[in-house]
Amino acid sequence: xxxxxxIRRFLLHISRYAAIVLLFVIATYWITAxxxxxxNVLAEVDNTLYVPAxxxxxxTLSDSTDVWLNAKTTFTYPAVFxxxxxxxxxxxxxxxxxxxxxxxxxxxCSGGAxxxxxxxxxxxxxxxxxxxxxxxxEGSLQVYLPDIDENGVVLKPNEQVTINENTMKVDKIPYxxxxxxxxxxxxxxxxxxxxxxxxxxxxxxxxxxxxxxSISNWKYRGKFRQRxxxxxxxxxxxxxxxxKIEKDEENxxxxxxxx
Numbered sequence: 671x672x673x674x675x676x677i678r679r680f681l682l683h684i685s686r687y688a689a690i691v692l693l694f695v696i697a698t699y700w701i702t703a704x705x706x707x708x709x710n711v712l713a714e715v716d717n718t719l720y721v722p723a724x725x726x727x728x729x730t731l732s733d734s735t736d737v738w739l740n741a742k743t744t745f746t747y748p749a750v751f752x753x754x755x756x757x758x759x760x761x762x763x764x765x766x767x768x769x770x771x772x773x774x775x776x777x778x779c780s781g782g783a784x785x786x787x788x789x790x791x792x793x794x795x796x797x798x799x800x801x802x803x804x805x806x807x808e809g810s811l812q813v814y815l816p817d818i819d820e821n822g823v824v825l826k827p828n829e830q831v832t833i834n835e836n837t838m839k840v841d842k843i844p845y846x847x848x849x850x851x852x853x854x855x856x857x858x859x860x861x862x863x864x865x866x867x868x869x870x871x872x873x874x875x876x877x878x879x880x881x882x883x884s885i886s887n888w889k890y891r892g893k894f895r896q897r898x899x900x901x902x903x904x905x906x907x908x909x910x911x912x913x914k915i916e917k918d919e920e921n922x923x924x925x926x927x928x929x
Contacts (some may be wrong), residue, residue, distance in 0.1 A: 719745045721762070723875030726854060726896060731756075735776065738765040738852040741873040741896075742797070765793045765852045768809075783822075783833055786812045792825075793849055797872060805830035805843050813838070847893070854896040856903075863888040863911065867926075874900040881927040885913055900924070 721727055721743045728738045732750055739745050743762025751757075751774065759779040768776045770789025778785040780796035783804075790809025796802045804813050806825040813831050814822025815838075823831055823838055828846075832839045847857040856873070858866055864886030867878045873896070880886055888911045894903045904915055904924070916925040 715749050716746050734769040736767040740851055760794055762797055763795045767791050784814055784816050802833040855893050857893045860889050860891050863890055870900055876900055877923040879925045885926055
């Protein structure tokens with residue numbers, strides 16, 4: 671009788687441990703399955719971020735990739751990347767420092783083109799109505815038009831590709847200080863004033879009217895802080911090239927004319 675009681679107590683202990691183990695297995699399965707489903711749901715949810723005129727921001731994505739966004743840029747990205755690739759899209763300008771992942775290529779979509787990388791540093795200038803330009807600083811980058819040419823071009827460091835009406839042109843990067851915009855500095859090297867003014871219109875969301883076309887051909891070299899604002903930047907340029915500045919506050923317009 672005593673021996674039977676011991677056996678029953680032993681079996682009871684065993685059954686309790688078995689129940690605990692079974693419960694642990696079920697809980698682990700449930701957590702894993704739900705975590706997997708949650709990740710899949712998050713991978714299907716896109717976040718959209720817009721940077722106002724005169725501003726810039728830096729964000730870090732879920733894979734530890736760093737992205738700097740310039741003024742008037744719209745950036746779309748998933749909360750969690752899918753299992754096969756890391757895909758984002760941009761309208762505007764962004765600088766990417768991509769976290770290397772051999773299993774998951776990083777793909778940037780902009781202006782009908784795609785850029786595919788594993789790990790690298792590159793800049794994308796893709797504002798609506800302008801030529802799309804991608805500049806590679808480190809690593810390797812494939813730029814292609816998925817609807818026309820899936821091979822495209824493969825950039826080497828210090829090369830850039832400009833896409834205009836489905837035509838791709840590769841050149842050397844002429845001026846690396848241009849990318850100082852990520853630090854809030856706009857830098858120009860012997861640039862026609864017309865090009866600078868178009869950038870200022872874009873970055874500060876203002877209309878600039880040049881009454882004398884010859885003003886647009888003047889060359890300028892210099893650096894401006896983004897936080898200086900359009901008024902101060904024009905005054906600094908005015909010290910080198912003499913022109914008059916008039917403001918139409920009602921229509922958000924700046925008018926330049928010769929003195």
